[in-house]
Amino acid sequence: MASKTLYDKLWDAHLVSQQDDGSCLIYIDRHLLHEVTSPQAFEGLRIAGRKPWRIDTNLATPDHNVPTTMDERVIGVEGITDPVSKIQVVTLGDNCDEFGITEFKMQDERQGIVHVVGPEQGATLPGMTVVCGDSHTATHGALGALAHGIGTSEVEHVLATQCLIQKKSQNMLVRVDGVLGDGVTSKDVVLAIIGVIGTAGGTGYAIEFGGQVFEDMTMEGRMTVCNMAIEAGARVGMVAVDQTTIDYVKGRPFAPIGTNWDLAVSAWQDLHSDNDAEFDHVVVLDGASIAPQVTWGTSPEMVLPVFARVPNPAQEKDEVKASGMTRALEYMGLTAGQAITDIQLDRVFIGSCTNSRIEDLRAAASVVEGHQVAKTLKQALVVPGSGLVKAQAEAEGLHTIFTNAGLEWREPGCSMCLAMNADKLGSGEHCASTSNRNFEGRQGFGGRTHLVSPAMAAAAAIAGRFVDVREFKGAL
Numbered sequence: 029m030a031s032k033t034l035y036d037k038l039w040d041a042h043l044v045s046q047q048d049d050g051s052c053l054i055y056i057d058r059h060l061l062h063e064v065t066s067p068q069a070f071e072g073l074r075i076a077g078r079k080p081w082r083i084d085t086n087l088a089t090p091d092h093n094v095p096t097t098m099d100e101r102v103i104g105v106e107g108i109t110d111p112v113s114k115i116q117v118v119t120l121g122d123n124c125d126e127f128g129i130t131e132f133k134m135q136d137e138r139q140g141i142v143h144v145v146g147p148e149q150g151a152t153l154p155g156m157t158v159v160c161g162d163s164h165t166a167t168h169g170a171l172g173a174l175a176h177g178i179g180t181s182e183v184e185h186v187l188a189t190q191c192l193i194q195k196k197s198q199n200m201l202v203r204v205d206g207v208l209g210d211g212v213t214s215k216d217v218v219l220a221i222i223g224v225i226g227t228a229g230g231t232g233y234a235i236e237f238g239g240q241v242f243e244d245m246t247m248e249g250r251m252t253v254c255n256m257a258i259e260a261g262a263r264v265g266m267v268a269v270d271q272t273t274i275d276y277v278k279g280r281p282f283a284p285i286g287t288n289w290d291l292a293v294s295a296w297q298d299l300h301s302d303n304d305a306e307f308d309h310v311v312v313l314d315g316a317s318i319a320p321q322v323t324w325g326t327s328p329e330m331v332l333p334v335f336a337r338v339p340n341p342a343q344e345k346d347e348v349k350a351s352g353m354t355r356a357l358e359y360m361g362l363t364a365g366q367a368i369t370d371i372q373l374d375r376v377f378i379g380s381c382t383n384s385r386i387e388d389l390r391a392a393a394s395v396v397e398g399h400q401v402a403k404t405l406k407q408a409l410v411v412p413g414s415g416l417v418k419a420q421a422e423a424e425g426l427h428t429i430f431t432n433a434g435l436e437w438r439e440p441g442c443s444m445c446l447a448m449n450a451d452k453l454g455s456g457e458h459c460a461s462t463s464n465r466n467f468e469g470r471q472g473f474g475g476r477t478h479l480v481s482p483a484m485a486a487a488a489a490i491a492g493r494f495v496d497v498r499e500f501k502g503a504l
Contacts, residue, residue, distance in 0.1 A: 031302035033199045034268055035234040038174035038299075042157045050195050057156040059186050061088035061129070062142045063120035064448070065161025069184035070123040080127055081190040087151050088124050088131040090117045091141045092448045096411050096438035100450070104135050113449055140414025140440040143167040143381035147251065148414055150280025154269045154296040159186055164381050164464060166257045169266035170250035171273055172299040174234075176263040197264060198308040200233035201301075204241035206315040211498035213391065214249030215383060215462065215481035217241060218256045219321035223331040225311055230262030233309065236301060237267050241315040247276040248387040255382045256464050259328040268300035322368050322494055323466050323479040325356035330466075332368060334484070334496045340364035359468055360476050361456065369494050371478065374457035376401075376408040376435075376489040377471070378482050380445040383462035384413030388482040389421050393429040395486035395497060401434035402492030408435040409451065411443040435489060447472045460488040 032040070044053040066088070073079065080086060093113035100107045105121070108114040117134060124131035132138040132145065139145070143164055146152040152168040158175035159165060161183045168175035178192065186192055202221055222229075235257050242250060250267045257265025267273075274293055277283050284292045319333035330353075332339075338357070341364065344350040357364065362371065378384075378392050389412060401408050410430045412418040418440055421427055427437045444451040445463040447470065453459050455474025462485050463470075466477035480488065487497040 031305045033301040033305045033307060034172065034236050034266055034299060035174065035197070035199055035264065036305070038155065038157070039196055041155070042174070044191060052194055052196060053191050054157060054194055056159055056186050056190055056192055057085065058146070058151060058158045059086045060142050060146050060151070060158065060160035060165070061086060061120070061183070062092060062160070062162065063090045063116040064092045065180045065183055066123065067116070067119050068180045069161075069187055070127065072184040073127070073187060076188070078188045080129065080187045083128050085190065086129045086187070087146065087149070088120060088129055089139050089142055089145050090120050090134055092442045092446065093117050094134050094139075094439075094441040095450055096441045096443045097450070098439060101134065101439050110450060137415035137419065140412070140417065141381045141384060141442055143251075143255065144384060144413030144417065147171060147247070147276075148280070148416060150277055150283035153277060153283065153292070154273055154299050159192065163258045164255050166263065166265045167251050167255040167381060169254040169257070169264055170247060171277065172266060172269035172296065174264060174266070177258070197234040197262075198232055200230060200235045200262070200309045200311070201307040202235055202237050202311045202313070203239035204237070204313045204315045205239045206241065207244070208241060208315045208318060209498075211320055211483065211496075212318050213481040213483060214245055214252040216318055216321045217315070218253040219323065219328065219331045219479060220318045221311070221313065222256065222260045222328045223321070224313065225260055227259060227327055227329045228261045230257065230260040233262050234264035234266070235260065235262045236307075237265060238301075239315070242267055243270065246387060247272060248385045251385070252382055256328070259464055269296045270300075320481065320484050320497055322484065323477070324360065324362060324368065325353065326359055326466055326468050327356070328464070328466060328479060330356055331479070334368050334494055336368055338362050338364055338366045338368065361458075369496070371458060372404065372493050373460050373488055374406050375453060375459040376405065376485050377411070377444040377459055377461045377463065378409065378485050379411030379413065379443050380461075380463035381413065381442070382464045383482050384411060384417065386417050386420050388462065389417070389426050390424070392482040392486035393426045395483050395500060396433040396435065396490055397429045399433055399490040401489050404492040405489060406457070408489040409438055409444060410435050411438040412440050414440050433490070444471055446470060447475070453477070460485045460494065
């Protein structure tokens with residue numbers, strides 16, 4: 029039997045049929061829903077007189093539009109002041125109630141960002157195919173799953189048929205060898221990868237992340253990396269199943285129990301690429317060479333180590349790339365040659381589906397403890413990824429550390445990641461953000477986003493500018 033990659037194994041296990049033109053029908057194990065991309069899909073079911081093919085495969089929670097202040101949350105959806113946000117959250121609830129789909133509603137402690145909630149609940153399991161109407165569904169690949177975002181019409185298709193029409197991708201291995209240095213995190217790793225291969229480097233590929241760095245990485249760190257596989261151009265990012273994966277899944281609400289657990293674990297042992305499996309493309313990085321990263325431009329590939337200087341477009345030989353750099357500098361209000369550490373900040377955001385898990389909050393709290401937010405900052409937000417993350421953080425006293433340092437402790441949701449709720453940047457404001465995209469206007473019209481790790485964001489909140497978290501004490 030021919031050797032297979034992890035992606036090959038997952039694909040073949042879910043392949044229903046294949047046409048001569050290469051289009052395939054694959055079976056979907058788990059369908060996650062939120063309020064933004066589902067309304068039209070449910071309406072399509074109504075018009076066609078259909079019902080979901082399998083109710084139990086679907087799990088919903090509102091996340092993009094929910095407010096993160098207690099003032100708006102305390103009385104439920106009626107407290108949402110933005111009329112569009114309110115309509116979307118209410119509509120999701122009405123649709124789930126009508127069709128019998130499990131929903132963690134806004135005041136449910138289990139509510140949160142869908143890509144935090146799925147793994148947290150054990151709704152995402154190794155070997156699954158997982159889809160959601162959100163591009164960062166790649167997050168779930170950290171559990172050895174085949175996971176990717178879909179469009180609204182595809183949401184309806186999965187609801188109605190439990191299948192999806194797809195074409196198979198090529199295989200890419202991104203191997204990061206060695207050991208990361210102190211202060212270097214999974215966020216820095218994935219930003220460094222994107223800096224090397226570019227935002228189109230993974231186009232047409234399913235990326236498997238391997239090597240010692242990923243073998244040593246926690247599940248939460250692996251989720252951060254897979255979350256941003258989409259920012260490298262790939263639809264799919266994944267990590268092989270190992271004992272770290274199994275330990276994470278065990279005992280979660282949706283996970284198998286008893287004999288079924290034993291059978292599942294046995295099946296999961298093969299969820300890795302065969303030793304002699306061939307990849308279409310291989311990228312190798314040295315983990316020890318990766319430093320804390322900061323994006324300076326309007327694309328995740330515009331990223332540099334914190335100790336670097338903003339590049340000069342005049343030194344770029346590629347005219348198209350130089351033009352893009354010039355445009356980015358104009359939008360970001362930066363000058364060529366400016367030190368990254370000289371960039372002054374207006375706001376700091378710690379949260380999003382990339383970095384809002386308990387590990388992320390612990391890292392940020394360890395940096396800000398005993399310090400105060402810079403007086404030059406307008407705002408510093410900490411937004412947990414779910415109600416359960418929030419409860420755990422509060423049980424550990426992390427919220428007290430944040431509030432004592434002058435950061436705002438919020439309710440769970442997507443928050444300032446994408447400006448679909450009340451948390452937004454003002455025009456011209458610079459933000460150190462733990463989210464995944466730094467496009468023009470991503471966090472608010474005219475807002476200027478710099479992507480960093482939670483530890484780097486926390487250090488920036490105290491300094492009011494970017495500092496190397498590895499030299500944090502000496503930088504203030």
